[in-house]
Amino acid sequence: MRDVRHEPRRVFIETWGCQMNELDSQRMVGQLMQQGVLPTKDPKEADLILLNSCSVREKAVHKVYSRLGEYRLLRKERAELLIGLCGCVAQQEGEAALERVPDLDFVLGPGRVGELAQVVARRRAGERVVATGFPPERAYDIDAVARQGEYKGMVTIIEGCNKSCTFCIVPQTRGPESSRPLADVLREVRHLLDYGFAEIELLGQTVNHWREPGGEADFADLLDAVATLPGLQRLRFVTSYPRDFTPRMVEQIGRHANICPYLHLPVQSGSDPVLRRMGRGYSRAQYVDLVAQLRRARPDLALSTDLIVGFPGETEEDFEQTLELVRQARFAATYAFKYSPRPGTAAPRLDGAVPAEVADERLQRLFALQEGIQHEINQGLVGQELEVIVTGWGKQPGMQTGRTSCHRVVHFHAGSEPAALGSTMHVEVEAGFPYSLAGRRLGASAAGSPGSP
Numbered sequence: 001m002r003d004v005r006h007e008p009r010r011v012f013i014e015t016w017g018c019q020m021n022e023l024d025s026q027r028m029v030g031q032l033m034q035q036g037v038l039p040t041k042d043p044k045e046a047d048l049i050l051l052n053s054c055s056v057r058e059k060a061v062h063k064v065y066s067r068l069g070e071y072r073l074l075r076k077e078r079a080e081l082l083i084g085l086c087g088c089v090a091q092q093e094g095e096a097a098l099e100r101v102p103d104l105d106f107v108l109g110p111g112r113v114g115e116l117a118q119v120v121a122r123r124r125a126g127e128r129v130v131a132t133g134f135p136p137e138r139a140y141d142i143d144a145v146a147r148q149g150e151y152k153g154m155v156t157i158i159e160g161c162n163k164s165c166t167f168c169i170v171p172q173t174r175g176p177e178s179s180r181p182l183a184d185v186l187r188e189v190r191h192l193l194d195y196g197f198a199e200i201e202l203l204g205q206t207v208n209h210w211r212e213p214g215g216e217a218d219f220a221d222l223l224d225a226v227a228t229l230p231g232l233q234r235l236r237f238v239t240s241y242p243r244d245f246t247p248r249m250v251e252q253i254g255r256h257a258n259i260c261p262y263l264h265l266p267v268q269s270g271s272d273p274v275l276r277r278m279g280r281g282y283s284r285a286q287y288v289d290l291v292a293q294l295r296r297a298r299p300d301l302a303l304s305t306d307l308i309v310g311f312p313g314e315t316e317e318d319f320e321q322t323l324e325l326v327r328q329a330r331f332a333a334t335y336a337f338k339y340s341p342r343p344g345t346a347a348p349r350l351d352g353a354v355p356a357e358v359a360d361e362r363l364q365r366l367f368a369l370q371e372g373i374q375h376e377i378n379q380g381l382v383g384q385e386l387e388v389i390v391t392g393w394g395k396q397p398g399m400q401t402g403r404t405s406c407h408r409v410v411h412f413h414a415g416s417e418p419a420a421l422g423s424t425m426h427v428e429v430e431a432g433f434p435y436s437l438a439g440r441r442l443g444a445s446a447a448g449s450p451g452s453p
């Protein structure tokens with residue numbers, strides 16, 4: 001029998017997946033830090049290891065068990081090491097994870113992140129805990145978040161998902177939708193602005209489906225209320241669901257200069273029959289019309305999207321429709337994935353499985369098309385002066401990196417006086433590559449000025 005009473009001093013956390021998982025990891029580390037457990041970047045130094053997993057695509061479960069196996073080997077050096085499985089695979093597997101890995105210490109789903117400190121305490125008292133499911137009241141302490149990075153603070157405004165896209169496991173792993181009250185959101189954003197973040201990112205699986213619990217206000221009202229908070233330089237939000245956009249939301253995006261001219265708007269496919277089988281609830285024409293409305297409101301808008309290729313029944317003609325949409329929409333970035341069947345979803349029961357090699361070949365054609373488009377768009381920015389928030393150091397010595405308000409990465413020479421991380425600079429773009437820009441540093445902006453394109 002392992003002795004599990006040891007009090008952890010160092011936590012190592014590995015995070016897979018989306019921004020919501022990133023924020024969940026910050027919340028888990030924050031709770032532990034309040035108890036004197038400090039983070040480490042080296043798993044060998046840790047006496048508590050958390051694997052914050054993602055289950056959007058296949059092999060996730062397999063990958064989780066193989067990583068847990070690697071971590072268990074560290075017990076040869078450190079017998080007291082506690083290991084917890086967190087995130088969406090934790091929710092999906094639950095009790096089965098404890099059965100499959102006899103010395104796994106606990107399982108903590110995304111709906112129970114706020115209970116990590118108690119779960120560790122229960123484990124130290126001898127219980128192997130499975131904390132999954134979605135309690136109606138979820139603990140969320142804004143003081144117990146180990147904020148990372150110099151410039152961007154993330155705020156969850158809506159948890160879970162009520163959509164029923166036939167390919168997606170998220171409604172099972174993150175539970176039903178639950179919006180946070182506006183007053184809580186504003187309090188957390190003010191807290192982050194006081195802390196010094198220049199940029200706020202609002203998070204939700206369907207972020208624009210936010211509604212005031214028991215009230216009338218919707219995401220348009222929330223955008224207005226957040227964007228007008230003093231000192232907010234850049235406001236982003238992710239992920240928007242096309243069908244949930246309203247004209248009032250589009251209007252707010254046009255009205256507030258500090259709402260970034262960048263939007264992630266997953267379309268998934270350019271073919272109506274495929275969109276119908278995916279259960280997305282919009283047509284290609286409706287998506288294209290929404291993009292036109294958004295671009296009228298913000299002509300400088302950079303759009304990114306998610307695409308799935310090889311969805312059951314996708315014909316060559318359907319796929320051509322996707323390519324055509326990509327040519328037409330000129331996305332600044334696309335995140336394209338091969339369809340992967342997920343347990344408990346409806347799509348695996350659909351006819352017309354697409355052979356893996358066909359899906360692979362389609363994905364490569366899509367990547368090649370999009371890379372060319374991105375290269376052209378980025379080359380078109382050469383000569384422009386852009387405002388960037390300095391986000392880090394480049395791989396080459398003497399280089400720094402920043403992000404434009406359109407979310408593009410810019411590399412520039414630090415010069416003799418490197419810019420502080422989180423500060424705002426102007427750069428003149430000198431070269432455009434498919435995935436980044438290179439620029440010449442011009443000078444610092446006045447603090448608090450709104451982002452330029």
Ligand code: SAM
Pocket residue numbers: 018056057161165167168169170205206239240241266268306307308337338339340341342
């Ligand atoms: N809630 C967002 C929405 O529906 O637009 C995104 C949710 S998901 C975390 C992020 C992306 O993963 C999706 O937009 C989709 O492109 C991709 N994805 C989800 N399930 C998938 C599956 N079964 N196979 C391949 N890609 C998938």
